[in-house]
Amino acid sequence: MLYKSYMSFTKPSLADLRENYTKAGLSVEDVEPDPFLQFKNWMDEAIANHIVDANAMTLATADKDGMPSARIVLLKHYDRDGFCFFTNYTSQKGKDLANNPHAALVLHWKELERQICIRGTVHKTSHQESESYFHMRPHGSQIGATASPQSHQIADRSVIENREVELLKDYPEGTTVPLPEFWGGYRLDPHYIEFWQGRPSRLHDRIVYTREHRNDWQISRLAP
Numbered sequence: 001m002l003y004k005s006y007m008s009f010t011k012p013s014l015a016d017l018r019e020n021y022t023k024a025g026l027s028v029e030d031v032e033p034d035p036f037l038q039f040k041n042w043m044d045e046a047i048a049n050h051i052v053d054a055n056a057m058t059l060a061t062a063d064k065d066g067m068p069s070a071r072i073v074l075l076k077h078y079d080r081d082g083f084c085f086f087t088n089y090t091s092q093k094g095k096d097l098a099n100n101p102h103a104a105l106v107l108h109w110k111e112l113e114r115q116i117c118i119r120g121t122v123h124k125t126s127h128q129e130s131e132s133y134f135h136m137r138p139h140g141s142q143i144g145a146t147a148s149p150q151s152h153q154i155a156d157r158s159v160i161e162n163r164e165v166e167l168l169k170d171y172p173e174g175t176t177v178p179l180p181e182f183w184g185g186y187r188l189d190p191h192y193i194e195f196w197q198g199r200p201s202r203l204h205d206r207i208v209y210t211r212e213h214r215n216d217w218q219i220s221r222l223a224p
Contacts, residue, residue, distance in 0.1 A: 061092075
């Protein structure tokens with residue numbers, strides 16, 4: 001009865017919402033032997049198809065007690081050493097990763113009926129890498145990163161707005177904003193990369209790369 005009452009809140013009901021995925025298939029024979037090259041192929045295709053925020057990805061972390069949390073972050077660089085994103089080191093995700101340096105990433109491109117799921121170990125990027133990326137950001141984004149005590153409780157929005165005003169006086173447009181000591185990058189070094197292609201009847205294709213040695217990957221298929 002309780003389930004039925006929840007169902008009545010939406011028209012049509014959530015249980016009736018579904019898509020049948022028919023755009024493409026994926027087999028072991030289709031993919032590159034190198035997962036990073038396969039990732040590049042799919043990312044390039046997402047960008048070519050004008051997917052909005054093609055580099056947006058869910059980052060899942062867990063604290064020292066195993067309590068999980070997840071949020072959307074932006075992929076800003078990738079190579080054979082891993083996948084990089086940038087944030088406040090004192091944020092919830094920063095605290096989680098300080099105590100439990102294992103995380104998962106998911107990129108979802110609905111328009112292409114694709115997902116990429118990645119698991120691995122996370123470590124901070126070098127100070128030089130963090131500083132280089134920080135100063136590539138728009139001036140307003142640099143000020144915002146410096147102004148916000150991310151994930152910490154504040155009395156109201158005026159706290160960060162007032163801090164922004166102060167920082168703009170110290171560092172107006174055209175000046176160099178110093179890299180905050182609490183801000184920088186993380187690199188996820190993967191041991192598992194899954195390429196998921198939607199298929200009809202929920203019989204999706206899942207091709208997985210599992211790392212055996214540093215540059216040695218085993219490719220296999222998983223049931224959907």
